[in-house]
Amino acid sequence: xxxxxxxxxxxxxxxxxxxxxxxxxxxxxxxxxxxxxxxxxxxxxxxxxxxxxxxxxxxxxxxxxxxxxxxxxxxxxxxxxxxxxxxxxxxxxxxxxxxxxxxxxxxxxxxxxxxxxxxxxxxxxxxxxxxxxxxxxxxxxxxxxxxxxxxxxxxxxxxxxxxxxxxxxxxxxxxxxxxxxxxxxxxxxxxxxxxxxxxxxxxxxxxxxxxxxxxxxxxxxxxxxxxxxxxxxxxxxxxxxxxxxxxxxxxxxxxxxxxxxxxxxxxxxxxxxxxxxxxxxxxxxxxxxxxxxxxxxxxxxxxxxxxxxxxxxxxxxxxxxxxxxxxxxxxxxxxxxxxxxxxxxxxxxxxxxxxxxxxxxxxxxxxxxxxxxxxxxxxxxxxxxxxxxxxxxxxxxxxxxxxxxxxxxxxxxxxxxxxxxxxxxxxxxxxxxxxxxxxxxxxxxxxxxxxxxxxxxxxxxxxxxxxxxxxxxxxxxxxxxxxxxxxxxxxxxxxxxxxxxxxxxxxxxxxxxxxxxxxxxxxxxxxxxxxxxxxxxxxxxxxxxxxxxxxxx
Amino acid sequence: xxxxxxxxxxxxxxxxxxxxxxxxxxxxxxxxxxxxxxxxxxxxxxxxxxxxxxxxxxxxxxxxxxxxxxxxxxxxxxxxxxxxxxxxxxxxxxxxxxxxxxxxxxxxxxxxxxxxxxxxxxxxxxxxxxxxxxxxxxxxxxxxxxxxxxxxxxxxxxxxxxxxxxxxxxxxxxxxxxxxxxxxxxxxxxxxxxxxxxxxxxxxxxxxxxxxxxxxxxxxxxxxxxxxxxxxxxxxxxxxxxxxxxxxxxxxxxxxxxxxxxxxxxxxxxxxxxxxxxxxxxxxxxxxxxxxxxxxxxxxxxxxx
Numbered sequence: 001x002x003x004x005x006x007x008x009x010x011x012x013x014x015x016x017x018x019x020x021x022x023x024x025x026x027x028x029x030x031x032x033x034x035x036x037x038x039x040x041x042x043x044x045x046x047x048x049x050x051x052x053x054x055x056x057x058x059x060x061x062x063x064x065x066x067x068x069x070x071x072x073x074x075x076x077x078x079x080x081x082x083x084x085x086x087x088x089x090x091x092x093x094x095x096x097x098x099x100x101x102x103x104x105x106x107x108x109x110x111x112x113x114x115x116x117x118x119x120x121x122x123x124x125x126x127x128x129x130x131x132x133x134x135x136x137x138x139x140x141x142x143x144x145x146x147x148x149x150x151x152x153x154x155x156x157x158x159x160x161x162x163x164x165x166x167x168x169x170x171x172x173x174x175x176x177x178x179x180x181x182x183x184x185x186x187x188x189x190x191x192x193x194x195x196x197x198x199x200x201x202x203x204x205x206x207x208x209x210x211x212x213x214x215x216x217x218x219x220x221x222x223x224x225x226x227x228x229x230x231x232x233x234x235x236x237x238x239x240x241x242x243x244x245x246x247x248x249x250x251x252x253x254x255x256x257x258x259x260x261x262x263x264x265x266x267x268x269x270x271x272x273x274x275x276x277x278x279x280x281x282x283x284x285x286x287x288x289x290x291x292x293x294x295x296x297x298x299x300x301x302x303x304x305x306x307x308x309x310x311x312x313x314x315x316x317x318x319x320x321x322x323x324x325x326x327x328x329x330x331x332x333x334x335x336x337x338x339x340x341x342x343x344x345x346x347x348x349x350x351x352x353x354x355x356x357x358x359x360x361x362x363x364x365x366x367x368x369x370x371x372x373x374x375x376x377x378x379x380x381x382x383x384x385x386x387x388x389x390x391x392x393x394x395x396x397x398x399x400x401x402x403x404x405x406x407x408x409x410x411x412x413x414x415x416x417x418x419x420x421x422x423x424x425x426x427x428x429x430x431x432x433x434x435x436x437x438x439x440x441x442x443x444x445x446x447x448x449x450x451x452x453x454x455x456x457x458x459x460x461x462x463x464x465x466x467x468x469x470x471x472x473x474x475x476x477x478x479x480x481x482x483x484x485x486x487x488x489x490x491x492x493x494x495x496x497x498x499x500x501x502x503x504x505x506x507x508x509x510x511x512x513x514x515x516x517x518x519x520x521x522x523x524x525x526x527x528x529x530x531x532x533x534x535x536x537x538x539x540x541x542x543x544x545x546x547x548x549x550x551x552x553x
Numbered sequence: 554x555x556x557x558x559x560x561x562x563x564x565x566x567x568x569x570x571x572x573x574x575x576x577x578x579x580x581x582x583x584x585x586x587x588x589x590x591x592x593x594x595x596x597x598x599x600x601x602x603x604x605x606x607x608x609x610x611x612x613x614x615x616x617x618x619x620x621x622x623x624x625x626x627x628x629x630x631x632x633x634x635x636x637x638x639x640x641x642x643x644x645x646x647x648x649x650x651x652x653x654x655x656x657x658x659x660x661x662x663x664x665x666x667x668x669x670x671x672x673x674x675x676x677x678x679x680x681x682x683x684x685x686x687x688x689x690x691x692x693x694x695x696x697x698x699x700x701x702x703x704x705x706x707x708x709x710x711x712x713x714x715x716x717x718x719x720x721x722x723x724x725x726x727x728x729x730x731x732x733x734x735x736x737x738x739x740x741x742x743x744x745x746x747x748x749x750x751x752x753x754x755x756x757x758x759x760x761x762x763x764x765x766x767x768x769x770x771x772x773x774x775x776x777x778x779x780x781x782x783x784x785x786x787x788x789x790x791x792x793x794x795x796x797x798x799x800x801x802x803x804x805x806x807x808x809x810x811x812x813x814x815x816x817x818x819x820x821x822x823x824x825x826x827x828x829x830x831x832x833x834x835x836x837x838x839x840x841x842x843x844x845x846x847x848x849x850x851x852x853x854x855x856x857x858x
Contacts, residue, residue, distance in 0.1 A: 065751040065800060072748075139748050145725060146708040146750060151830060241705040241726030248724060281605070282614060287621040312711060312746075313722045314729035317652065324644070328637040332630060338594060339629040345601040349616035352606070360602065367594045371587045374637075378583060378644045380651045383719020384565045384576045387711060387746040451565050453715040455746040458754035463742075507613040 024108035025521055029115050030094025031418060034411075036119055037087035041404075042484065043126065044078035047071045049481055052442075056474040058464050068459035069137035070154070074125065076140030077158060081165050082122045084265035084403060089114075089172050091268060091410055092200040094418065096176060098512035098519060099194045101185025101527035106178040110171055117168035121161045128157035139457060141258070144239035144250050148224050156225065159218045166211045173204035173211075180204075185511070187530030191292075194510045194533065195285060198292050199271030202299040206264050209303060210257040217253035248313050255306035263302040266398065267295060269406035270337060273359050276409050277341055279508045280356035281348030287340045288533055294333030294340075301330040311382040320379040327377035334370055338363070353506075354428035358409035361436050365401030369394055372447065387457075390450030396443045408432070408487075416505050420517045421498030427490040434483035442476025445469035509534035565715060569741065570733040572718035575651035582643045586636050651719075654732040655696050663696050670703045670710030670723030670745065672832040673752040674786040684842060685776050686786035689760045692768035696734045702727065704837055708750060714743035714760050722747060735762040750832075751800055755790040780849025783842065787834050796855025801831065805857035810850045817843050 013022045020028060051071050054062040063071070093111065097104055105111050128135045133152015136142070147155050180201050184193065193201075224245070226235035237243035239250045278285045285291060307315060307323040315323075341363055350356070372394040375381045385391060408431075415423045449469035454461060461470075504513040513536055515524050531538045564581060568574040605616070654663065666689065667678040677685045691697045701712050703723040713720035717733035735741070745756035763771070776782070788804070789796070796804035809815045820843060823833035835842065 065754065069748070069751065069753075137751075143709060143748070146748065149708065149830075151825070241724075244726075246726070247709060248727065282616040284618060284620050286619065287626050290621065290626045312720050313724060314727060317648070321645070325641060328641060331637060332633050335633040336626065336630055340626070342594065342597050342601065343619075343622075343625065345598070345605060347617040347619065348601070348605045349607055349610050349614055350602065350605050351612060352602075360598065363598055364595060367591065371591055374587060374640065375580065375583055378579060378640060380576050380644060380648060380719065381579050381583065383651075383721070384573075384580070384715065386720060448562055451563070451715075453566060453713070453743060455711075455713070455744060455753075457748040458744075460754050462757075 024104075024112045026093050026097050026105045026108065026111060027418070027519060027521075027523075029111050030090045030092075032115050033086050033090030033093055033118065036115075036122065037083050037090060040078050040082035040122055041087070044075050044083060045481065045484060047075040047078075049477055051075070052474040052477040054459060055461075055470050057471070058461055058467050060460060063459070065459045066134060066137065069139075069457075070129065070135040072457050073136045073139050073158070074129070077125060077136075077162075078122075079399070080140060080261065080265070081162065082118075082125065084399065085165075085169060085261075086118050087407055088200075088203065088265060088268035089118075089169070091196070091272065091407075091414075092176055092203070093172075095414065095512055096179055096197055096200055097183065098417075098515070098523060099197050099510050100180065100183060100188055101511045101524060101530070102179065102183035103523045105175050106182060107175050111175050114168045114172040114175065117164055117171070121164035121168060124157055124164060125161035128154050128161065131157050141251075141254060142218070142221060143254075144221060144224065144247050145241065147221060148240060156222065159222050162218055163215060166215050169207055170211050173207035176200050176204040177208075185527045185530060187535075191289065192530050192533045192535075194271075195274035195288070195291055195295075196268065196271035198295055199267040199274075202295050203264050203267050206260045206267075206299050206302065210260045210264075213253055214257035217250055217257070220253075221250065248310070251310050251313065252306065255309045256303070258309065259306045260299075260302040262395075262398070263298055265403055267299065269362070269403040270295065272406045272410040272413075273341060273362055275510065276355050276359040276413050277344045279413075279506050280351050280353060280359070281345055283344055283348045284509075284534060284537075285340070286343035286346070287336075290336060291340055294336045297333040298330060301326060301333075305330060308377055308379070308382070311379045312386050324377050324379045328374070331370065331374065331377070338367060338370070353412075354423070354425055354432060355409045355413035355506075357429060357432045358405050358412065361432065362402055362405040362409060365397055365405060365436075365439070369397030369399075369402055372397065385450060387455055388450035389446040389454045389456055392456045393443045393446035393450060396446075401439055401443070405435075408435070413506070414512075415494070416501050417512055417517050417519075419494070419498075420500055421494050422501045422505060423494050423498065424490050427486055427493065431483045431486040431490065434479055434486065438476045438479030438481075438483060440476070442473045442480060445472045449473075504536070507540070509537045511535055514539075568716055568718075569736050569739075570717040571655070572651045572731075572733060573716055575647045576719055579644055579647045579651075583640055586640065590636075654698050655734065663698055664691065665698045665700065666691075668699045668701045668712055668723065670701070670712065670749070670756075671707050671834060672750050673745075673756040673790050674834075675710075675712070675745075675756070675758045679772060681772060683772055683776050684779060684839070686779070686782035687758060688782065689758065690768060690771055691733075691735060691760060691762055692765040693735055693738050693762050695765065696732055698730065698732045701729045701731060706833060706836060709747050710745045710749045710756065711747035712743075712758070713746040714741050714758060716741045717743075717760060720746050733760075735760070738762050738764060752790045779842065780845035780847075780852075783846045784849055784855075787846075791831075792855075795857055797857045801829070803857065805855050810854060813843075813847055816847055816850075820846070 013019060023029060050063060051068060054060050054068060131153040134154050136154040136158040137150055138147035138155060180197060220238040223234055223236040224239055226233065237245040239245045239247050241247055274285055274291060305323060305327045307319060308327045311320055375385060376394060412423050412428055449466050452466065454466050503517045511527065514528065528535055528539055565577050568577045665680055669676040675687050677689050701721050701723045703710055703725045705725045707725050710723040711720045712723055717735060718731060721729045721731040739762055741760045743758050745753060749756065791799055791801035792804045793799040804810060809819060820835035820838065821833060824831045
């Protein structure tokens with residue numbers, strides 16, 4: 001039947017480019033998502049490199065404040081909305097149907113729409129640089145009144161872009177949920193579902209819960225800025241203190257979205273780590289149910305901690321105390337995961353291929369980002385370090401040291417599944433070490449300079465004792481740039497002459513490795529009955545028994 | 554050795570006020586656990602990586618098939634709960650010393666100053682009406698209560714002098730409160746910590762702590778430097794230190810500088826031009842403030858270099 005469906009494709013859609021434009025295949029859409037996100041990663045990374053050049057020395061004059069504020073805004077917005085969320089949506093797209101033994105997502109055409117909206121939203125954001133008045137200069141957080149006072153259309157386009165991306169992301173989340181709830185193969189109960197699929201499940205719930213709140217806040221912001229609808233000029237004052245509005249109200253709405261957003265990005269990264277570690281340790285994940293429970297707990301509590309981003313706005317102490325305790329509560333399931341991953345290594349048979357290096361790098365760096373979070377949760381301490389470079393270091397340890405390392409673990413791990421070829425291991429390991437060293441050189445000093453009083457989002461500084469730290473940061477960031485360049489070279493090299501490694505080069509445990517690499521459009525000819533969270537492990541074991549080989553101890 | 558001195562720097566700057574000390578003490582307490590957990594996790598990671606590396610085993614040989622251990626997992630759930638409980642308890646114990654202004658009970662006077670954050674300067678108003686810009690002056694050893702705000706037409710700023718305590722946002726339409734009690738004379742620096750526009754990075758603040766007598770003298774005689782402070786703090790950040798121009802146009806030779814009417818209009822209302830927006834930097838200035846600037850500019854017009 002699948003063959004007949006393919007034959008029905010009209011000729012004009014079969015071309016090399018056209019077939020990608022019209023595709024509704026979740027695998028192709030996944031690849032589109034990932035590659036588009038990587039392009040945005042490079043663009044937003046280049047923005048960071050320009051900013052680092054400006055900050056390398058005190059009183060530098062590489063770019064002026066206007067350019068700097070645009071870059072700081074679009075770098076942040078891109079990394080969160082055009083890299084973090086969609087690249088993980090890409091992994092989810094490619095892997096969820098394969099991991100649950102389905103032939104596609106529940107709504108393939110909606111899925112394609114999600115992707116094209118994502119691309120469109122991203123293009124709108126990038127083009128906002130050319131808007132009247134330049135791109136937004138109010139940071140990715142878009143705090144009013146600053147964001148309401150910037151003339152021109154940069155902010156309006158930033159809001160438009162986020163609205164488009166929200167439509168894309170929410171549609172994608174609904175698609176994931178319907179897929180996971182309805183299309184799991186025979187035998188795949190909730191407790192036999194791969195942990196990455198679990199994390200996409202919670203990622204989707206969180207998106208549906210909090211993105212609409214962002215939309216509401218942004219719409220109010222847009223109306224405050226004033227819009228013309230036909231003959232009517234609408235101009236509200238929700239967040240405008242000059243007419244009785246509340247600037248702090250926006251912050252509540254934004255962070256009610258913004259904190260879960262961090263977990264929307266981090267949870268699937270956790271999922272990737274939970275898939276990679278066991279395969280390279282030749283062990284089951286330690287404490288499957290505990291990890292699932294901690295994922296659910298993190299998702300739930302992430303919606304109750306938002307005001308820890310607002311400890312300096314002057315909230316009543318009782319509220320600050322509540323948000324401190326809630327933020328600390330969320331550290332418990334996160335700590336659980338870390339220990340469960342460590343225990344997965346314990347008594348393992350560890351191989352250090354590139355995916356594993358990245359997973360281990362993730363572990364070592366994410367811990368640091370998690371621990372510095374404890375300082376930030378304790379609100380009197382936060383009064384001191386809030387909005388300083390300490391915070392910049394903290395969230396880069398979780399999002400770059402954490403999520404980006406997990407993303408590379410995932411790319412190196414599933415590349416042979418997606419393209420049938422192994423990414424070059426030697427280049428991969430060079431890239432890992434450059435990224436690991438460059439990352440620490442770039443971001444470790446930022447803790448110190450923040451503690452010394454350097455606020456974030458400043459285009460320059462006069463204090464020369466901050467120069468050493470900043471120069472180190474700049475050097476580290478360029479080392480990371482080289483590492484990303486190596487990845488690009490690796491991709492090109494692998495395309496041309498990468499080693500073909502068969503269907504299951506890692507002898508992995510989950511269903512996506514049961515089919516060919518790359519999989520056929522319909523994914524599976526047949527799917528084995530799932531007997532545990534590691535169906536392929538069970539299958540190999542049964543084969544060995546049938547062949548009369550010795551049972552492994 | 555170098556590592557030890559580096560570790561010692563992993564803390565907020567040396568405090569010079571009880572609230573900053575309370576914050577630093579909390580920081581150090583949290584650090585005990587942070588470093589312990591950091592060493593534990595990284596050491597286990599390195600130890601496991603070394604001990605359980607493949608060596609001569611087969612590439613895909615099964616390792617110990619351990620699916621979990623409920624007691625262990627309960628332990629590393631309960632452990633962090635205890636640690637976080639201790640941290641929260643310590644924070645609550647330190648809290649009164651950080652947030653509460655010491656009472657004036659000891660016969661000691663309290664000083665109250667209004668701090669207003671504006672694009673892109675800090676304005677201070679003393680109880681007797683004296684006004685200063687960017688540089689706050691305060692007597693040593695006296696608790697100083699700051700009422701921090703921003704005009705309703707401005708944007709959010711954040712007041713932060715690291716050695717004298719944590720930061721507090723200056724939000725249009727909201728009045729927040731913080732305090733310090735400097736323990737020694739000297740100048741403490743800080744800057745605006747909330748992105749507030751183009752010259753956010755230039756929105757520096759300093760606190761000059763002087764002896765009580767010296768401070769009284771200054772306060773009684775009024776701020777003779779107001780005009781100069783206004784020029785430096787309010788005008789030059791965009792127009793250049795000598796009016797030579799910066800992100801905004803040059804002011805050298807501008808007729809506005811010597812025309813009281815025109816100067817007052819632009820200072821109070823700002824200006825929107827094709828090149829950009831000048832904020833209404835002095836929308837609520839007193840006549841004295843406007844006059845001080847005018848007098849200063851008449852006496853020493855910007856030279857341009």
